[in-house]
Amino acid sequence: MHSSPLLADLNAAQLEAVAAPPGHYLILAGAGSGKTRVLTHRLAWLVAEQGLWPHSILAVTFTNKAAAQMRSRVESLLEQPSQGLWIGTFHGLANRLLRLHHDEAGLPREFQVLDADDQQRLVRRTIREANLDDKRFEPRFGTWLINAWKDDGLRPDQIDAGRDPHGQHWIDIYRAYQQACQRGGLVDFGELLLRSYELLAEHPALLAHYQRRFAHLLVDEFQDTNKIQYQWLKRLAGDSGQLFAVGDDDQSIYSWRGAQVANMQHFREDFAEVKIIRLEQNYRSTEIILQAANHLIAHNGDRLGKDLWTEHKGGEPIQLYAAYNENDEARYVIGRIEQWRSHGERLDQSAILYRSNALSRVLEQALVEAKIPYRIYGGLRFFERAEIKDTLAWLRLLNNPDDDPAFERALAQPPRGVGEKSLEKLRAMARERGVSLMRVAADPALRANLTGKPRSGLTEFVAIIDELREGVSERVLAEQVEAVLEHSGLRAAVAALEPREAEARGENLNELIAMANSYRVPEEDEAMGELAAFLTQASLDAGDSQAAKHADAVQLMTLHSAKGLEFPLVFIVGMEEGLFPNQRAMEEGPQQLEEERRLAYVGMTRAEKQLVLSYAESRRWRGGAAYNAPSRFIRELPGRCVSEVRPKVQLTRPSAFGAASSSKPLNTSPVKLGGNVRHPRFGEGVIVQAYGQGDHARVQVNFDDHGMKELVLAFSKLEFL
């Protein structure tokens, strides 16, 4: 019935979704069910088969990576560049709207986007300037609160203070913070969304224009949308726009930052005749892995319901390793990876996942020792590194002298004798006159209010800025970055650090120059000027695409950042109560536990062929030792899917399955993992591994003074302590 190559190789449900007639659609796309495929083919189909202009389509994702991927896939399907098509993140598209209509939105053309760090600093300052105690009014909490309000579409005037006496203060802080942003032409992430929503709400002609333009709206990861994002979509769709939303309630793992799975329900209620299409055939994992994942997620109530199946029958059982401690766990994982590699497999086909970043350290160490290349995702991002942020602050100040947060950061780094006291004077003068810090600093008459080192330091600072600004027009972007590094003294300050640090940070600075060198202003930002556009990109993009080295390396990341990815071999380490599910979730209740369970589900469904789970009986944790029980999620897996990997020596170790208290035969062997031993030559140590039985039994002991040794039990004169 269809001849389009776009529809070839699609299963029935995918086909139904891709070639669906006009209307609203909610695609419930299970893990590995070809969600991205459906989205890109749908988009290409609309253009190629329905003759729609790319111009009339808007596609939204959550990450830049997903957006870039979607664009490139669509372009290759269509075999032409997707001009006029709006593909981007919610924040990226909101930014675009605000740039295009900055006058209507009440923003300067070159407004800057504030990152989370800058935002919190500004909130802290706002609290202090309101003469409130930042112990009672924690900036962290305030930032969270303001973001939550913005995510809910609320302005200070729309918030009910409630009975909490703090409530009104917080609302006032929000208001003052917002004024400070407005004064400096600064926009935080939440503001991008809210402001662009208001832009549409308050300008009917503009709204009508975009509603007419965007006949189709495609949304990825719909379960992760928050309230304002959904409202934004709804408004943009209006009465005529058709919404095609793809999501999976079982993979909703971001409720802690405002995502509302309920939007899937709202969508069905708010739009006429929403058709639901389920994608339930999984193309990724083996039957065993899938069965286990299905079984696990079935422990959650409150699901839209969906059962994944696959044609890949059977498969390797999930392996479960009960480690003695975190080092043992790391060693086991590394052993498995070496085995994998020795079978001719690629390292980048394997991933180690964990609940929290703190767990990566041991693994990293062990990988270094084993000389296995690895790549860690997450942690601090390129644009968040101190030396990069310092440089960007100078650039921001060149771009916009009224950017107060940038002023404060640039003035402090490198230090030039102007400290908190002097800065406070500057702030007071600025507040009094209603101008920015730079305007105060640049006025010699006002500078006269300072004396000694602060005054000379500030004068010097202003002179450097002036000098840099004079040369701006003659320099291309990369030269400007270099000029800043040179004249600000930042380059010198980095060079003066201890050699290791100096090298690493210096490389980052070079990387920044390289990025500036290869930067091309995107078409839609041409009105903005090279520097402003570059700074915008720096704040909207984590900058980790630069770090994407193509080396063959084991992938390490949190479970959260693994979403959307797949690997033939997947390890999930730290499967322990208190870690995963984490303590907080256990305390907060069933809702949070269900989210943890979805996280486990997401992790498990990343695995294509082999899934390995592990936990440690004892673990060094926050300085002390923790003895965590195996994660409840292990017990929630069907026993037939799991095979427990255990050392071959008889050991006392309760099975992770079933009642943990079931009586076990008493262990008569003195060999106990973790047991302390003494050797006549090596001294004291700890048994970390044991193999074999009887005369052939060997133990691996980590000696305090002599390191790791493998000993044959029958011959070594080990004393068990």
Added chain:
DNA sequence: CGCAGCACCTTTTTT
């Protein structure tokens, strides 16, 4: 003013 040493706190992360 700036630095060194000390107390405190600890999920997950994108934009």
Added chain:
DNA sequence: AGGTGCTGCG
């Protein structure tokens, strides 16, 4: 353990 913010001293 490790990073961040605060305090007290030079």
